[in-house]
Amino acid sequence: MTTTPAHLSELSADDLAARLTTVQAEYEALKAGGLKLDLTRGKPGADQLDLSNGLLGLPTGYRDRSGTDLRNYGGLDGLVELREIFADLLGVDVANVVCGGNSSLTIMHQVLSAMLLKGGPDSPRPWSQEPVVKFICPVPGYDRHFTMLAELGIEMVSVPMNADGPDVVAVRALVAEDPSIKGMWIVPTYANPTGAVCSTAVAADLMAMDTAAPDFRIFWDNAYAVHHLTEEETKSADALGLAAVSGHPNRPLIFASTSKISLAGAGVAALAASSENIAWYLARLGFASIGPDKLNHLRHVEFFGDANGVRAHMRKHRELIAPKFAAVEAALSGRLTGLGIAEWTVPTGGYFVNLDVVDGTASRVISLAKEAGIALTAAGSAFPYGNDPFDRNIRLAPTFPVLAEVEAAMAGVAVCVELAALESFTSA
Template identity: 75%
Template sequence: MSTPQPLATLSPEDLAGFLAERRAAYAALQAKGLSLDLTRGKPSTAQLDLSNGLLHLPTTTTDRSGADVRNYGGLEGLAELREIFAELLWVDPEQVICGGNSSLSLMHQVMTFLMLWGGPGSERPWRDEPTVKFICPVPGYDRHFTMLADFGIEMLSVPMNDDGPDVTAVKALVADDPAVKGMWIVPTYANPSGSVCSEQVAAELMSMPTAAPDFRIMWDNAYAFHHLTEDEAKSADALSLASAAGNPNRPLMFASTSKITFAGSGVSVLAQSSENKAWYLKHLSLASIGPDKVNHLRHVEFFGSPDGVRAHMRKHREIIAPKFAAVNAALTAELAGLDIARWSQPTGGYFVNLDVMDGTASRVVALAKEAGIALTPAGSAFPHNLDPNDRNIRLAPSFPPLAEVETAMAGVATCVALAAAEKLSQ
């Protein structure tokens, strides 16, 4: 079998032959009548089944202090649950608040509080600032960007590298502009690149001078425990790094069990400095008299300890790691050597980042849709859905059964090759 040749180096005759072959392959793909979905990073039914034991819990109505979890109170969340996640996130239990099923809701609450009242160190509410800007590593998480857009916050893109955000670019943006109030980061197995923020990069982010005295880093640790290999990445200790640098209020750390237990009825976590915590609880107390402590106790009984969470996540790994391997196998089989695409091989998280030939991502997504394969819209991993190079596609293989992932990814590879051949033939 001959070694594939970079597509751009083919003669016009050979390129025409390649294009004809891929058109035939695509016609065969369409004839299969597929209906497959790789759009969102949802846990599969098999993963959800791992947590069915929650349905029979809790076995008691009181926490270890004797307080009735069915009643009002406990705004910070159940102490036992906070201790479990404090160890997992390498923070102090006193820094942790546990809430409802969605860390995204916590993020939105924090942003709302900052806009309405400002935070510790703010000169005024952010809504009274002439302009508010946020740094957004790209490719990144679409829901972060749509939230900022809804608040009317200007987004400044910086590259997301293998070891985290481009620190040089970030420093240049924050140094002289007080309107730059914060940034988003998914530090461990980033969405969608799978990057892991190094300790060095994290330290620089927490210590860098900023023109805004109330600069915040929204540290979304959504995938901190979602390992795909036995070599488990350790998330940088953002709170300790910030405190040591004299910026204890800079990071706000979020996490949840949305992809650990039940996506719709898990628990969420917010870890922060003592001053940020007092500020957050002050405003939260006007909206809530306490979270769902019954569900908190249910999770405490189900996991038992931080090691219980780690053991549970190894079961998740057994289910989804083969799906990620299938993505890599399908893309390698069809595209390796053609020099028309590159893709991540993440060691954790929920996504594969696929970069195709510039100017073809939208075409790939459209071709896939016409063949019955739903992909996240091109550009979704960029602010306002605008990928300036039209090259990025986020793949989410967790939800479909393995056989469907294999079928879908073979089809996606066909679409990538066809779109590239079309562009080079123009």
């Protein structure tokens, strides 16, 4: 016969004190273990990078299929064979794809900077000439999106990130009235850090909604489009198609890369957008570059062959990292289920697990973990300005450590979550 653990908040003062003593002893034993574990960033593990070691011996030549010498200048929009692969993966036309360097984050920064300095194709003036520029940021979200905006002086307005995408009712109300809101972020498939997937219905609403700003943009960061953790391979909503049908073809800017597909520091990135946006981007880029590293483009084309080659490669990734996500779930559910002190996601793709703990204790959990030798992403990192108003959100990144380290780290994190909760309840 099994029993359901009592919610800690329902225990008597004496029972809470006794439980606190027990968990404190467990924590002291954890600290004595001498752990040195890092779950701070969503980086590929060494075994994942090994899957792409074949790239190191490529390309075997230096000409594309048309015979162009790729060692030379030119080809600002990238190797067409690589653009075809991204077009297939993203569900867009080849003509609407540009391939660049190794980082999609760099392309995002280029686009934002160009909007500030020059404005977009449908901007009344450069964004920098507006009194204020704001972006909508679904939360919890991706910290690098937020720090980029902060660095550029763009104000951030938070809306909730739901299981089917951003709270579209909240977004619609904001953009309809405020012309200073020029854009929004979204990671549409396996969002960072919740793993949420933006539904087609929500995507359609976002593309069709009326906005006070005529040049409103949705930065559609499809970083995890093919990063599945189960055999069910979720397909991203067709942002470009939905936008075109709604009469706002320039609204979405789709970003993607192979950073967590091939070699994280030596991959390739892509931008997909309307024809007008692509022409605008290339015109701006032409002042900064005479062409990308087309040999690296060719290297990836030779390695993957086509989009199905990428998909097959990602199934190998799944075999390596799915057990790590299972270990996170096992540790959290094994210790915390029924205690009423934590909720967490069980994502079907992406790179993160979202953990919400007792309000006011996330910072304490992370501090306790650090003292025990377990490094976690800073509290509040998934919110603009690093400010989680409830101090309850923690992003877990289990891909980089080996499986045994994930198991040890998560067992320790679960102890820290309970200890922080007990401290909070007994001090109230």
